[in-house]
Amino acid sequence: MPHHHHLAASRPEPQPQLPMPPHRHLVPLLLLLLPLAVSGSDADAGGNATSAPLACSELSRVCTAFLAFPAAGAGAANATLLESMFDAAPGDLTADAAASPGYAFVRKNCSCLPSRTYLANTTYTIPSSAAASGAAPNATAADVAAAAYAGLAVPPPGGAAQRPPRPGAVVALHLLCGCSSGPWNYLLSYVGVDGDTVESLSSRFGASMDAIEAANAMVGPDPITAGKVYYIPLNSVPGQAYAALSPPAPAPAPADNTLPETPDHHSTKFPYGWVIGGMGVALALIAIALLALVLWKFFGHNLQDPNNQGKSPDQHKFQLLKSGSFCYGSGRYLCCQFGNAKPTRADGGDHHTSVPKGVAADVFDKEKPVVFSYEEILTSTDSFSDANLLGHGTYGSVYYGVLRDQEVAIKRMMATKTKEFIVEMKVLCKVHHASLVELIGYAASKDELFLVYEYSQNGSLKNHLHDPESKGYSSLSWIFRVQIALDAARGLEYIHEHTKDHYVHRDIKSSNILLDGSFRAKISDFGLAKLVVKSSDAEASVTKVVGTFGYLAPEYLRDGLATTKSDVYAFGVVLFELISGKEAITRAEGDASSNSERRSLASVMLTALGKCPSSVYMGNLKDCIDRNLRDLYPHDCVYKMAMLAKQCVDEDPVLRPDMKQVVITLSQILLSSIEWEASQAGNSQVFSGLVAGR
Known part of the structure; x- marks a missing residue:
């Protein structure tokens, strides 16, 4: 299955300036608050x-x-x-x-x-x-x-x-x-x-x-x-x-219900019944008039527009959800807005595709994503020029663009991939977390669909682990690797446990973990995500097997049963990648021939761990550690991460930890790694975050 490079930056640009260590970049804001x-x-x-x-x-x-x-x-x-x-x-x-x-x-x-x-x-x-x-x-x-x-x-x-x-x-x-x-x-x-x-x-x-x-x-x-x-x-x-609490609006002044004293004229009474009845009739007439106006606007427009002849109203649901601007939330893009938005003049009717019936109600409910015109997408990507191409994935290509003065990544999909398109929007408009890539909006043409995401300046984790120098990237330091693992773990924990509807990602891998300008990790590509069904035993979703070989849990391959523990297995493989720098399916060490035996990274690392009794006597495990780290790592922390990965890829899903446990363990490993880093104060390479190539 082809590797994803969704939203990943691989443009031929100079390497970005080395950032601060990737732990707390919001401190200046804190000092103001x-x-x-x-x-x-x-x-x-x-x-x-x-x-x-x-x-x-x-x-x-x-x-x-x-x-x-x-x-x-x-x-x-x-x-x-x-x-x-x-x-x-x-x-x-x-x-x-x-x-x-x-x-x-x-x-x-x-x-x-x-x-x-x-x-x-x-x-x-x-x-x-x-x-x-x-x-x-x-x-x-x-x-x-x-x-x-x-x-x-x-x-x-x-x-x-x-x-x-x-x-x-x-x-x-x-x-x-x-x-x-x-x-x-x-x-x-x-x-x-x-x-x-x-x-x-x-x-x-x-x-x-x-x-x-x-x-x-x-x-x-x-x-x-x-x-x-x-x-x-x-x-x-x-x-x-803890929500965006705002002070309640002041209560309106109480109405003065006291009537002035008037002489009691028994011979004349004010006709209150007639007044109330008249008001009711007037309101009914106004309601009928408004309803007639709405119906005339809707049906009259479709009858008069020659481009709409023979088209179903369902084919225009995207047009009914248009918005003319981005939405923001806490400095990050907020893909969803509330209420009906009006189409902009730039959005010509010729550029919109049909959508399956019921999609708008089922996917968006009260939240609706920002909609861009096809012309905006075309202009922002320089007509999808090769210079703006970031990578190819299973469901389409990803391009760099600048939309309304903001850098974005645009996934270009064929209209036949409507199902994956809808799934990704449905998930990302309901889940928002610092460790999940943010969806900004979408666009559609007759033959194509487009998803617009925040741009990840440092590309995918895969590019920094697997032969990074040949791709123009620098290798990551140990501290950066642990922080990236912790970020991704938190993102998975969030969709597994902290959302109203729990999801299984089903395609966790290093190419779907993106790095922003500060090398903080974000999980991307939710096109295969699946809602898990709660039962008395577990949360699972029976489905056909999808994903990437090397990351697929044994029970998922055998039974097609996708659970949160399937994601935990795939995450364990990513941990092994962070330690070894090798791909999920790898060849024997020193043998790059095309007919050499290919083995799963999990089996290679488990074999090495079987001959490694402790962090003091690491034996074969040390031979598996990424040479790009150049021995700049704390041995005990590497061993602990390897043992955590071993637990994650256990054959028995019941014995695998959940992501909450993984987050706790990685937090402890990060703290120990930082203390080790402090003891290495004389070595500037440890503090650089990135390890220079040889």
């Missing part, structure tokens, strides 16, 4: 200087905890920011919109670490100007991080956090959290501010004063110290769903 959580004389304490992690005794204990973070209003922009800062999924955020100042509540898994303290993990990227964060000129990276997290985070001892804040440096952080040892379900980490008292916290969060004092080992009338973390006992999830 942060309120002053620490003020007055206590601010000199450094925010969390007086805060210590909560002690624990059960080293294996993991619980759900919440952190209260001061946020300047709930909205899509803040949600994206918080997800990035706290390594949180969209479903992990709630908001306290009614209170002032407002707080966002972040759900985290809190663990009892070997230090016998409760902590959660995250990472932080130092902004381009440390001064912008309000830190002192001689501040360390730890000081900058403490200011950004308003006292909720502390750095691990030693490492990069104690060095000067180098712009772009990634700092591993511990979040202060806690697990309840009393009768409460959760503990909420809250940083005290001036004016707080135990009584005010009790009133705000609905916890008793005795419970707050017990959870924080407070004796007597201890005051609340500004800048110190306190643990608030809770029995329910705090706040409400």
